[in-house]
Amino acid sequence: MRIPRGALLRSRVVDDPSEVLETVLDERLTGYVVFEPQDALLLGEATRGVVTFEDGIPVLAYDTERDCGGRDGLDGFAVTGPNRVTVHAVDADALAEAHETVEFRVPPGEPARTLAGDERLAERTTAEAPESRRAEGRDQSSVEAFLADAEAIEAIRSEAREEARARAEEWGLDDVLTDQSDSAFGE
Amino acid sequence: MVEAFAVASGKGGTGKTTSTLALGMALAEEYDVTVIDADTGMANLLFHAGLDDADVTLHDLLVEDRDASVEDAVYERFGMSVVPCGTSLAAFEAADPTRLRDVVAELARDTDVLLLDSPAALGSKSAVLPIVLADRIVVVLQPTVPSLSDGLKVQEYAHSYGTDTAGVVFNRVRPDEDVDRIAEQASRYFGGQTLASVPESDAVRAARRAGEPLLAHAPDDAAADAFREAAARLDVRDGDGRDVAERFKRAVVPDRV
Numbered sequence A: 001m002r003i004p005r006g007a008l009l010r011s012r013v014v015d016d017p018s019e020v021l022e023t024v025l026d027e028r029l030t031g032y033v034v035f036e037p038q039d040a041l042l043l044g045e046a047t048r049g050v051v052t053f054e055d056g057i058p059v060l061a062y063d064t065e066r067d068c069g070g071r072d073g074l075d076g077f078a079v080t081g082p083n084r085v086t087v088h089a090v091d092a093d094a095l096a097e098a099h100e101t102v103e104f105r106v107p108p109g110e111p112a113r114t115l116a117g118d119e120r121l122a123e124r125t126t127a128e129a130p131e132s133r134r135a136e137g138r139d140q141s142s143v144e145a146f147l148a149d150a151e152a153i154e155a156i157r158s159e160a161r162e163e164a165r166a167r168a169e170e171w172g173l174d175d176v177l178t179d180q181s182d183s184a185f186g187e
Numbered sequence B: 001m002v003e004a005f006a007v008a009s010g011k012g013g014t015g016k017t018t019s020t021l022a023l024g025m026a027l028a029e030e031y032d033v034t035v036i037d038a039d040t041g042m043a044n045l046l047f048h049a050g051l052d053d054a055d056v057t058l059h060d061l062l063v064e065d066r067d068a069s070v071e072d073a074v075y076e077r078f079g080m081s082v083v084p085c086g087t088s089l090a091a092f093e094a095a096d097p098t099r100l101r102d103v104v105a106e107l108a109r110d111t112d113v114l115l116l117d118s119p120a121a122l123g124s125k126s127a128v129l130p131i132v133l134a135d136r137i138v139v140v141l142q143p144t145v146p147s148l149s150d151g152l153k154v155q156e157y158a159h160s161y162g163t164d165t166a167g168v169v170f171n172r173v174r175p176d177e178d179v180d181r182i183a184e185q186a187s188r189y190f191g192g193q194t195l196a197s198v199p200e201s202d203a204v205r206a207a208r209r210a211g212e213p214l215l216a217h218a219p220d221d222a223a224a225d226a227f228r229e230a231a232a233r234l235d236v237r238d239g240d241g242r243d244v245a246e247r248f249k250r251a252v253v254p255d256r257v
């Protein structure tokens, strides 16, 4: 995913991600926050994720290390302990294109819930989100639009197929794989 | 005959465990059903089935040099044979997921339908084994973009392992949602059939709190009706229990995790 770089506002280490989520909600940030869990770093694991915001409300989540987005992406960098958070402001128009990546979208309250376990903040964020986003993830038209995009769905499927094959090899499960010769792994 | 279904979703909290027990109870009207909590890392089927204090669980069958026999971990509950899994992290770490294959093979000898409650993850060998071992998956979806997207992923994993899709259950459907349209669109991508649309229902949560499957706790609830409908649509296929057991045994699963 490509997010326009934007202007660095601040960077610091926080103990609780809800601090920064609450601050950007209050200041109505349009831009993104990079989360780098410090404990994972100590263990030699690079973990890094990005959440984008529109008027303070989370829009997308993306795990830059595992290259996956949406709720899955959030799970990847939901690590307890201190986080280095870096806050960037981006022009709304510049972000609009990235925000069309539907499969990376998260409901407004989800980052507070997943990254900080902060149900109260999750509810507050949802309540302050625009009407159209309050029912997000449950919004019938966005589900229908998603299912109507056959190309995007095929992209999800073929990526999953490749991932399944690569991991099967890693796990020694390749003997149980079926021979689908349509993939790049065709014999 | 025996057919093994993995009840899967990709995404967490869509209602796999609820569905596993509900489908199990409904199918038990007609078949010999065995339900296994194959979510060995985050087991919670035991809480849904009133088996919190089960002495022997699947974990005890997955360790090296086990003392327990498979039948020690089988509990007759609600007309089904239930194999719960423990919740201790230490037990999970001591467990060798690849032994699941032998346990499933043994259970397959003596039942008509095996339902494997599967993890909400695809990131480890233990998480994918249930869908590797199953004949077909039942995909439990919520009518949301993240859930559909993860459901597609789990289906691709299953298909990669030669596991077909038996059908899709839409769960937690709200009254204002027209799931028929979504189901029709989704059916272009998901195999099998749309088995049911299960409404969001307080009875489901109450059943969970009571430690009973929905069909035992609130058999007249609309969600229970929907699960019975799903079970009725599921065309359980004949298979020779021995063949299945053999196939599980042959599935090449080396020891390293």
Ligand SMILES: Nc1ncnc2c1ncn2[C@@H]1O[C@H](COP(=O)(O)OP(=O)(O)OP(=O)(O)O)[C@@H](O)[C@H]1O
Pocket: B009, B011, B012, B013, B014, B015, B016, B017, B018, B019, B039, B042, B119, B120, B171, B172, B173, B198, B199, B200, B201, B202, B204, B205, B208, B223
């Ligand atoms: N139709 C429904 N109506 C209301 N609540 C539901 C419904 N289905 C499931 N739930 C509730 O949602 C929660 C998650 O359900 P369940 O444990 O069955 O999901 P799961 O997919 O097995 O979750 P996990 O991924 O954590 O294993 C439970 O509290 C359950 O009671």
Ligand SMILES: [Mg+2]
Pocket: B016, B017, B018, B039, B044, B045, B117
């Ligand atoms: Mg479960």
